[in-house]
Amino acid sequence: MEEKKMEIVKSALEVYMKFGIKSVTMDEMARQLGVSKKTLYLHVRDKNELVEECLSLDHDCAIEGMDNIFATDLNAIEELLEIGRYMVKTLGSIHPSIFFDLRKYHPNALKKSQTHKYDAMRKRIVNNLNKGMAEGVYRDNLTPDILSRLHMGTIDMVMSGEVVPAIEFRIDEVYSEFFRYHIRGIANSKGLECLKELIRNDENL
DSSP: OOOOHHHHHHHHHHHHHOOOOOOHHHHHHHHHHOOOOOHHHHHHSSHHHHOOOOOOOHHHHHHHHHHHHHHHOHHHHHHHHHHHHHHHHHHHHSOOTHHHHHHHHHHHHHHHHHHHHHHHHHHHHHHHHHHHHHHHSSTOOOHHHHHEEEEHHHHHHHHHHHOOOTTTHHHHHHHHHHHHHHOOOOOHHHHHHHHHHHTEEEEOO
């Protein structure tokens, strides 16, 4: 992606995260970005393409953030805890209407993004599960292929707001509950002791 387009998409993603998608017209987006509408349309055909580009960038940023954590010398519990912190921070900055707007007004962009994201994120979940079993902090009878699919399915459910409505609970709160549920389900007694020590002074998880 050329530098100017990347700059526009990055800034547009911040606008959508702050205000939602439906409420931001292309005229308003141009105003928010401080560019002319003509300049905006030089880089994207329409709003749907801009949304697609924003979702793609968001996915790449999420994967990069996770990989930066995985690249450090942490055990599996520490990795998962840092991923949880990263996700809570990220989700806490998202406008609550985002996922509703995507499902209703940009379903093709959402489906494309989910397809792109699914395999990349599931692979990393599998790696963490295998690492935790090898280190003796996760239960040794886990089935990573199944658990990773359940994990991704639950994440989609959390993001959709259909089961736990965004008007009742913030999405970062919902993710925090899911995270605690997940990690306590896969960790063995050694892993739980490690977890308790790590989060003793943690206010988010």
